[in-house]
Amino acid sequence: MANFGFSQLTVVAPYEPHWREAQSAVGAEDLLRTARVCASLKEALADCTLAFGTGTLTYRAPEQPVLLLPDLVPVVQAELARPASRIALLFGPEKHGLTREDLALCQRLLVIPTSSWQPSMNLGQAVAVCLYEIGTRLSPPAQNARAEAAPLRTWKSKAPATSAELDRLAGLIAETMQAAHYSPATMNKANRHDLDLLLRRLNLGARDTTRLVGFFRRILWRLRQ
Amino acid sequence: MANFGFSQLTVVAPYEPHWREAQSAVGAEDLLRTARVCASLKEALADCTLAFGTGTLTYRAPEQPVLLLPDLVPVVQAELARPASRIALLFGPEKHGLTREDLALCQRLLVIPTSSWQPSMNLGQAVAVCLYEIGTRLSPPAQNARAEAAPLRTWKSKAPATSAELDRLAGLIAETMQAAHYSPATMNKANRHDLDLLLRRLNLGARDTTRLVGFFRRILWRLRQ
The missing domain is CATH 3.40.1280.10 (SPOUT methyltransferase, trefoil knot domain)
Structure with missing residues (x-):
C-alpha cells in the first residue's frame, strides 16, 4: 500500500496478537497506526x-x-x-x-x-x-x-448508495418479506443473501435507496397493522 | 512466477540453507526443482x-x-x-x-x-x-x-428483462404503493413515471423481474386482506 501511495487501510476483526505484531513492522508505520479496525465487514464497507x-x-x-x-x-x-x-x-x-x-x-x-x-x-x-x-x-x-x-463534485451524475444504505434497505425488505409471509422462515438466510447480491448488482443511487426505504417502511407499517 | 505462468528461474550464488528451505516450499515445487543455480551473475546471463x-x-x-x-x-x-x-x-x-x-x-x-x-x-x-x-x-x-x-467474464450472463416484463412489475409496484397509501392519489402519475425510469435504469434481468413480481404479488395480497 505504501509503495503505491495508498493510505486508508481497514482491518476486519483482526487476530489481536498478529495485528499488534504487524503494527510494529518496519516501512509502513503510519499506515498501520492510522488503520481503522472494524468488528465486521458490514461496518468496514x-x-x-x-x-x-x-x-x-x-x-x-x-x-x-x-x-x-x-x-x-x-x-x-x-x-x-x-x-x-x-x-x-x-x-x-x-x-x-x-x-x-x-x-x-x-x-x-x-x-x-x-x-x-x-x-x-x-x-x-x-x-x-x-x-x-x-x-x-x-x-x-x-x-x-x-x-x-477525484471527488470533483459534478452533482449531475447521481450519488451512489453507500453499503450501509443498501444494508438498511435490505434489512427492511427482508422484514417485509417476513411480514408478508413471502417464504418459510428456513429461507430467510438464503433470501437475504440473494437480496444482498441483487441490491449491489442494481447500482442504486443514494436517492433511489432513500425512496425505496421510505416505500418499504410504509408497506411494513401497513402489513403490521 | 507460477501464478503468471513463468517457469525458468535462475538463482545466482544462493545461500545454501535458505535455498534448500525454499525448495521445499508448497505451491511451486517444479519451478524450484528445475531452477538453474549459477555461481555468478555473468554465468546466469x-x-x-x-x-x-x-x-x-x-x-x-x-x-x-x-x-x-x-x-x-x-x-x-x-x-x-x-x-x-x-x-x-x-x-x-x-x-x-x-x-x-x-x-x-x-x-x-x-x-x-x-x-x-x-x-x-x-x-x-x-x-x-x-x-x-x-x-x-x-x-x-x-x-x-x-x-x-476471459470467456468466463460473461459467465451466466443474465437475460435482460423485456420492456413488457418491466411494465408488469411497475404496475404491481404502483398498485402496492396505492394499497399501502404511500402517497396521495395526485402523486400516482408522477410516481409511475419515476418507477418506469428507475426500473429501466437498474438493468434488471428477466429472473430478477420474475422474482420481484412474485414478491410484490405477495405483499399486495397481504395488504388487501
Whole structure:
C-alpha cells in the first residue's frame, strides 16, 4: 500500500496478537497506526459506494459480475467521477480467501488473471499487483493527490448508495418479506443473501435507496397493522 | 512466477540453507526443482540477449536507459520478435538490491513506479508486479491465463428483462404503493413515471423481474386482506 501511495487501510476483526505484531513492522508505520479496525465487514464497507471483492474463478462460480484486473481502471475512474463515491478493494484471509457471504457485500468480483496451474496468490503479492495496476494506470501518476482531487463534485451524475444504505434497505425488505409471509422462515438466510447480491448488482443511487426505504417502511407499517 | 505462468528461474550464488528451505516450499515445487543455480551473475546471463535489472531511482543515478514497468511490454515484444532472443528479468537481494556492478550487466534499468515516500519494495511483491505486467499484457504466449479467464467474464450472463416484463412489475409496484397509501392519489402519475425510469435504469434481468413480481404479488395480497 505504501509503495503505491495508498493510505486508508481497514482491518476486519483482526487476530489481536498478529495485528499488534504487524503494527510494529518496519516501512509502513503510519499506515498501520492510522488503520481503522472494524468488528465486521458490514461496518468496514458502510461508507463505500463500490466494493470489489478479490478472488479466483477456479474454486467457485461467481455470483456477481466478474472484472479482470487489467480492465479495472476504467471502472474505478467512472466511479470516482460520481459524487461522493468511495471505493473499497477487499482481500480475504490468506488461507481461504473471501467467503460467499463476504462477496455478497461486493458489487464486483475482481479477478487477477493467473495460471490455471497455480491460481492462488500470496496475499501480499495479490495486494501489490492490484495496487500497482491502479496506482500506475489511473490518470495522473501521483495518485495521493488524485484520491483527494477525484471527488470533483459534478452533482449531475447521481450519488451512489453507500453499503450501509443498501444494508438498511435490505434489512427492511427482508422484514417485509417476513411480514408478508413471502417464504418459510428456513429461507430467510438464503433470501437475504440473494437480496444482498441483487441490491449491489442494481447500482442504486443514494436517492433511489432513500425512496425505496421510505416505500418499504410504509408497506411494513401497513402489513403490521 | 507460477501464478503468471513463468517457469525458468535462475538463482545466482544462493545461500545454501535458505535455498534448500525454499525448495521445499508448497505451491511451486517444479519451478524450484528445475531452477538453474549459477555461481555468478555473468554465468546466469550468458545466453540472454536483453537483461532488465530492477531497481529504484531513489538511491542512485542510473547508468543505463531507464524503462518504467508500465512501458515494458512493447520493448519485450520487440525483442521477442528478433531471432534467438532471450530475455532476463533480474532482481537483487531483498536487503540492498542489485549493485552497480550487477546493473552493468543489464541493458536497461527497469523501474516500478513507487511512491517517493516508500520506494523500496518487498522482493516477492516486486517480482509479482513485474510478472503480472508481462503475463497479462504480452500478446499471445504468456497470456494463457487471461485467455482462459476471459470467456468466463460473461459467465451466466443474465437475460435482460423485456420492456413488457418491466411494465408488469411497475404496475404491481404502483398498485402496492396505492394499497399501502404511500402517497396521495395526485402523486400516482408522477410516481409511475419515476418507477418506469428507475426500473429501466437498474438493468434488471428477466429472473430478477420474475422474482420481484412474485414478491410484490405477495405483499399486495397481504395488504388487501
